[in-house]
Amino acid sequence: MRKYTPKDNVQGKAYYTDRFHVVPSVPTFDVATDEVFAKQLATLEAKVTIKSAKIMLGQMIVEINHEDNFKAIETLKSECDYAILSEMSAVDYLAKDGNFEVFYQLHNLKDVKRMRLVMRIEQGLAVESVVPLYKSANFAEREMFDMFGIVSNNHPFMKRILMPDDWEGNPLLKTYPLHGDEFASWYEVDKIFGKDAREAIGPEIRDQAQIDRYDTKRFSRVGYEVPFGADISEGETETPIEYSKTFLVDYQKADGSKPAEHRK
């Protein structure tokens, strides 16, 4: 059977994968192999249901239900000494599993341990804000909202942070193209000149490498130069310019006078 690939994922993809390529995995270890983590996991297990737990590359990864996030983080902060929330954000698994993975990267300064609390949440559902526990979540949750559209309940100021307030779409979704969507290409035109000017200006070209073959105002083809703005939809003729003659230095003049000192 053909391998399933999500159709609406517009991110970079490998153009060729070997038929027999087997994807290896980073080795994971049981939480019981680390004393400190095992103790913390036991503390957490008493409060919330744990879906899975493992140690990967020296850090514990615990998966919980998304309803329990506040309770779990409260336990980790008060009972397991996780004093810092280093980072929190989400990963888009909408095409594959139909949900987001939200992760909280926690840091224990006392035991020098780091762990990641992950949870899956469907699109349209909100997570409980952890701003009352960690103020660093204030900006991080706003960024998650901005980039993925995941709302945090009871956040003091749930507003876009990096993108403009009137932006449409969430840039880090897999369905959002790198160079922006239709809305993005008209955003500045509408904002600066108004919607009436759309026809006169045209959409913003957000792909900087884009070349329009028939745009003779900004591009030209070597050897096929035409006047500025000429219409070449019917094809263009070869220009009779010989570059070698133009740029070569003519050392021996025809009348035998002194050779030219400069390029033409």
Next chain:
Amino acid sequence: MQQPNKLSPFFENLNFERDDNTMVINFGPQHPSAHGQLRLVLELDGEQVVKAYPDIGYLHRGIEKMAENMTYNEFLPTTDRLDYIASTSNNYAYALAVEKLLGIEAPRRAQVIRTMLLELNRIISHLFFVATHALDVGAMSVFLYAFREREFAMDLMEDYCGARLTHSSVRIGGVPLDIPSDWMVNMRKFCDTVDYELEHTYNALLQENRIWKMRLEDVGVLTPEDAMSWGCSGPMLRGSGIAYDIRKEEPYELYSELDFDIPVAETNDSYGRYRLYMAEMKQSTRMIRQLIGMYDETEPQLMAHAPQYISAPKEEIMTQNYALMQHFVLVTQGMRPPKGEVYVPTESPKGELGFYIKSEGEPYAYRLKCRAPSFFHTGLLQEILVGTYIADVVTIIGSTNIVFGEVDR
């Protein structure tokens, strides 16, 4: 109230009178002491800040989005544009995260060079901090002196990798180049210069300067609890009396072999943080001196040997068929790390710079999150500025040492 229309746009700085006698002013995004594109909306009661709202996003380039659309090696030069004051620390943090994911380790000589470059970048960044911080507060001459030494450091970077700001001097799996001749001699001279100038120029100009102390002492006080809650790291965390340095606690590269101290400031204020930066520069030169001695004992190998992920050295590619084939596949398709996720913290000059990479076994990262220290330090401004006076706002912004390349990403 203004009536904005197409011909007369809304001027943010024109009308700030409110009913309750507070005034709303707009600081930035083009203010010279906003350290980039920081827009700060301040509500003032007289000269006192009642409410502060940092508005960011003016330099947003979607670097995390770009990471999902670039192979791992392609993305490395993009990391230069995060904290553009010390690009090597970004390159390194990213390279280390990918190396952890791949399970490879750079050879010893590469480690020595990397650690040396990281510390050199720390000096560059800290000199920049002292220069701009002093300039913001009003001490013009410090700026000129500090930029003179920073110039020497950038010359050293230029000698090594050819670039002054956007270095890309680290590769996944090692470093691209060996140290040029005379570089170590110049480095040693530079360390001497920095040590001398720290003592005789910056400290002489600032440390006991009455105006400097009046402007900095007890300004921007950050309690340890708040520092942890706001996710502060690096000098902001150590400036609040918490002796936590990732280089010491979770050592990476050669930091476990180096002999250095972690300066901590107990005063929690801007002056303490300034002293901390000065002390850290001294530790950096101390580390570089030790690393110069370590270099000679190393083998000349610069890149890790991992044919599945890393191209062979150029001599092998040019002479051996299999190395060429493998190089061709790695360049055209990109390396495919194993499936898994990793978060690697490093101590950048600004604080904890970490990369979270989620790999699905593809040549493109499934998700890359850059944990930038300045992002969280900017969030802190909304609390730390409340209750201070308008003249201290600039001091506090300077003291947090934020760089907008990594705030907005």
